[in-house]
Amino acid sequence: DAGVIQSPRHEVTEMGQEVTLRCKPISGHDYLFWYRQTMMRGLELLIYFNNNVPIDDSGMPEDRFSAKMPNASFSTLKIQPSEPRDSAVYFCASSLVRGLEAGELFFGEGSRLTVL
């Protein structure tokens, strides 16, 4: 079975540019999570969806960040405009049941973003 698929794996862009990160969750999983990982702050939950509906976006740092899930097999995380402090590894994870209850989130391999 394919796991969670993220693209791109690496992105280098200049400050002010728009960045779109993509995620395909595991088929049948009804929860999708976006995390950001940095050395300073560790793994932070940005937003999560249940059945394509955003449930909690309180972790989204500011209005420059937006996430969508138009269908059960695709989600995007967009940063516009990007800033150097957005440089991080962004992970998408999916879960068959609510991740908090199951404890088992399935993570993708991440998208490493560098904003110059």
Next chain:
Amino acid sequence: GESVGLHLPTLSVQEGDNSIINCAYSNSASDYFIWYKQESGKGPQFIIDIRSNMDKRQGQRVTVLLNKTVKHLSLQIAATQPGDSAVYFCALPWGQKLVFGQGTRLTINP
């Protein structure tokens, strides 16, 4: 907010020895704890979990111990192998989020 901390940011062990990775938490009401492993260049991967009605749970070469009195849990890896090199995170639910600790990097000496 919830605080999930680790006693040591790095741990170096000899191949074949046992490894013990520790984690402290602050919310005494926490009742569910999870350990994740993150290999270089990959996403975190679930290892084992434990609920607060248990003190110990064993998996394949891994054991998690929970001490609710002092709000501490540990992950023990038996006969550490090179493939165990990774960052290990403890995690627990906090409100509607899964909060991860900062992680301990485990390195294996040949």
